[in-house]
Amino acid sequence: MTRVLLVDDQALVRTGFRVILDAQPDLDVVGEAGDGLEAIAAAAAHAPDVVCMDVQMPGLDGLEATRRLTAAPGAPAVLVLTTFDRDDYLFRALEAGASGFLLKSASPEQLVEAVRVLASGDALLSPAVTRRVIARFGAAAPPESPSEGALPELTERESEVFALLADGLSNAEIASALYVGEATVKTHVSNILLKLGVRDRVQAVVHAYRSGFVHP
Template sequence: MIRVLLADDHRLVRTGFRVILGLEDDIEVIGEAEDGAQAVAATAEHAPDVVLMDVEMPVMDGLEATRRIVAAGGGPSVLILTTFDRDDYLFAALEAGASGFLLKNSSPESLVEAVRVLARGDALLAPEITRRVLSAFARPVPSQPATRLDELTPREHEVLVALAAGATNAEIATSLHLGETTVKTHVSRVLTKLGARDRTQAVVMAYELGVVRPGQ
């Protein structure tokens, strides 16, 4: 079972998420929080696999709560869910260590799929969010030493390009004719060599360093 914690200051929203996720045989909502501080405490207590995190909440906002959950290490993946379609929230969420970002007007099917994707250890951005991330890096990359890229093997470089395209481990395994365990090892090495916190940050770095270009 995928264990999910809901963090939102609106009870009606939490109830809606609980109903949607409760229809799935492989997902269990194991707790709720109505502010960021409660989310941090509940994460430590219940050890969920995925936290659905609102941004604007009292006491502690969702971005700070995400930072603390990620900084604790070994914790769940955080999926940011917000009604606010703002770039500052998007990039702050990625910087905080969130593994996914969805708007609350996404379909129930998208929410369920996002929970499953994050539970597998992959990252997810809604398509409209991905376009904005790519747009943000659609500028000339300044000349600078690419020592971090130089450390990647040719196979690791291929894996990074696939990550930037939004491929999951299973999809990378199929396209490169590798086992999923091998792919996980390559992904781990890519993150270590780039100094990336997670897959999402590795994707952002791939665009920043010019490994791939928007529209490529």
């Protein structure tokens, strides 16, 4: 059972999300909060696996709340949900440690799938989001020279996984493409992040383009 915390300053929005998520047999909404400070307190009280976080809220906003939540040991995964498709929100959310970014105009099915993806330890980095991240952090930067940032020695399978990860595929999609189990992909991804010395999939994507491993 995945424990979910809903954070939004609009009670009606929280109610709608609760109805959608609680209808799933594997998801359980364990708490709600109306602003960032309430979110931090609720997370400490309920120990959620996933936090659905609004951005614009009174007091402490969702981006700073995300930063504080993800900095704590055993932090939950944070799915940022916003009405506004703004690049500054996207990049600030990812920099704050969010594992996913979804517009509130998404379908109920997309919300459910996003929560499940984050609960599995994966990141919701769609191809469209990947392209925007690359445009901001990767393609705009000159490639690193081999002496400055060469990729470590990856196995052939890790290289295949890394190339698909750089295209924005989820673990499940990579597993399907390579005809292997999702657990195997998760192991490869963990090894890749460790060898690259990067924190998460977003940084891995940027590194893939900056190093010249893949090209826009």
